[in-house]
Amino acid sequence: MQQTFTINEKLKQFILIVVPILVTQLGMFSMNFLDTMMSGRFSAADLAGVAIGSSIWTPVFTGLSGILLAITPIVSQQVGAKDTKSVPFSVTQGVYxxxxxxxxxxxxxxxxxxxxxxxxxxxxKVRTIAFDYLVGLSFGMIALFVFNVLRSFIDALGQTRISMMITLISLPINALLNYMLIYGKWEFPQLGGAGTGYATAITYWLVTIIAAAVIMRMEGFAKYKIFRNFYSVSLKEWKAILKIGVPIGFAIFFETSIFSAVTLLMSTFDTVTIAAYQSALNFSSFLYMVPLSISMALTIVVGFEVGAKRLNDARVYSRIGIAMSIVLAALSAVGLFFFREQIASVYTEDPDVLAMTAHFLAYALFFLLSDAIQAPIQGALRGYKDVNFTFLMSFISFWVIGLPTGYLFVHFTGLGASGYWIGLIVGLAVGALGMSSRLYYIQRVRYRSNAS
Structure with missing residues (x-):
């Protein structure tokens, strides 16, 4: 990553950073899809067991891994300030x-x-499979958390293509290990759905080793001498990481756990409604990869410019990212509106489920547009290391406003299950407005006297 001087240069650099992040996120999404698909082909019980285990693990992982995302703004600001001597110490403490x-x-x-x-x-049987899946996954937990630190360091330098390549390498590895351990091929034990847990754990260790080797040997990373020197544990640095990371982790947890809560509340509806909701939610999660990737890219570039005290450049990058997110969301929304029935048909052939899924996807349009605003703003704020407000706003918008509003619509109007979608849309809209005002304050008030 380097200093840019014109809008075109900034746009080009931003695209070079965000596209690999998007591919990486889609790759991680695909890994979960492979686990689900391959388990389902073994048996329905194995599919259910993996789904239950994954639903328990995902909110925990996303919240805790969010804490380690603090390494990205910390390192990007250090690099922007040319404080390269502090980088290996911060990364090593992040690994600890x-x-x-x-x-x-x-x-x-x-x-x-x-x-x-x-x-x-x-x-x-489902309970046993879910338990065995989580046990298998636990063997890769250390590697997974360490990889998140290493990836945050790689991305903070703007080398998001490296993270992309590592993720793309992991996909065939994970698929092969799933094949061997789920179905018991080539003298390996037949573990069924639980095999996906062990396969994923082994994959985590392999990609972590690959990432560590790249960081130690590849030009551009080796100069930081990560793992070349021994550092004792620094509780002071841990505190600095946690001060930024804990609010990020909680913000992500509040956002991901709300969908688990709505899923539980939806259990009172019939099977058609539940299946349609899950299908529409899955496609919405797929589309969310775009604003999420832009958000992560903004954390990198804004942090780099803030560290270098080029505050006007940080503002320009913020506008580029937010504008790009809104434009892409608008294009996606148009496609979703006109092709929602065709999209629904990918998930089911049941006419009732198909019709209900298409109905829910119409609400997902507004969901998508709200996400397109709040996600990149959240990423920009993280670049400024301003994380406490986003944590508070995530809690208020989803749990104080979104969920209660959805509950009221479901139980006191004739909207039925659609009420939960409306509640979440209202919460997201409030969150987008709140975060927009915070970004305006940070850029125009707090740093106004220092703007370059």
């Missing part, structure tokens, strides 16, 4: 913290997983 966090999660999981599964009234 990742190991510590993963061990805590494993220990807590050993005590709480059984009670959680017992409280879900599951079929015995």
């Amino acid at each position: 913290l990742a190991v510590f966090m993963s061990l805590i999660v494993i220990i807590i999981g050993a005590f709480v997983i059984n009670p959680i599964l017992d409280g879900m009234n599951l079929d015995r």
Whole structure:
């Protein structure tokens, strides 16, 4: 990543950063899709077990990994300020913290997983598969958390293509390991759906080793001498990482867990409604990869410019990212509106489910447009290391406004299950307005006297 001087230069550099991030996010999305698809082909019970295990793990992982995303703005600001001597120390402390966090999660999981599964009234076979899946996944937890730190460092330097390549390498590895462990091929044990947990764990270790090797040997990374020197644990640096990371983690947790909560509340509706909701939500999550990727790219470029005290450049990048997100969302919304029935047909052939899915996708239009505003703004604010407001806004918009509003619409109007979509849209809109005002304050008020 380098200093840019014109709008065209900034746009070109931003696209070079955001496109690999998008491919990486889609690759990670595809890995979960492969696990689900390959487990489903083994048996319905294995599919259900993996789905249950994944629903327990995903909110925990996304929230905790969000803490480690603090490495991105920390390193990007250090690089922008040309404080390269601090980079290896911060990254190493991030790795130490990742190991510590993963061990805590494993220990807590050993005590709480059984009670959680017992409280879900599951079929015995489904419960066993879910438990075995989580056990298998736990063997890769340390590697996964460490990889998140290494990826944050790689991305902070603007080398998002490297993260993309590592993720793309992981996809065939994961698919091959799934094939061997789910179906018991080439003398490997037949583990069914639980095999996806072990396959994913092995994949995490392999990609972490690859990432570490790239960082130590590849030109552009080797000069930072990561892992070349030993540093003792610094609680002061851990505190600095957690000060930025904990609000990021909680903001992500509030956002991801709201959909788990709505899924549980939707269980009171019939099977057609639940299936349609899950299908529409899955496609909405797919489309969300675009504003999410732009958000992550903005954290990198804004952090780099803020570290270099080029505050006007940081504002320009913010506008580029937000404008790009809105334009792409508008184009997606047009396509979604006209082809929602065709999109619904990808998920089901049942005419009732298809019609309901197409109906829900109409609401997803507004969901998409709200996300297109709030996600990139959130990323820009992280570039300024301004994270407490986004954490608070995520809680208020989803849990204080969105969920109660949806509940009221469902139970006190004739909207039925659509009320939850409307509630979430209202919450997202409030969040977008709140974060917009915060970004305006940061850029126009707090830094006005120092603007370059």
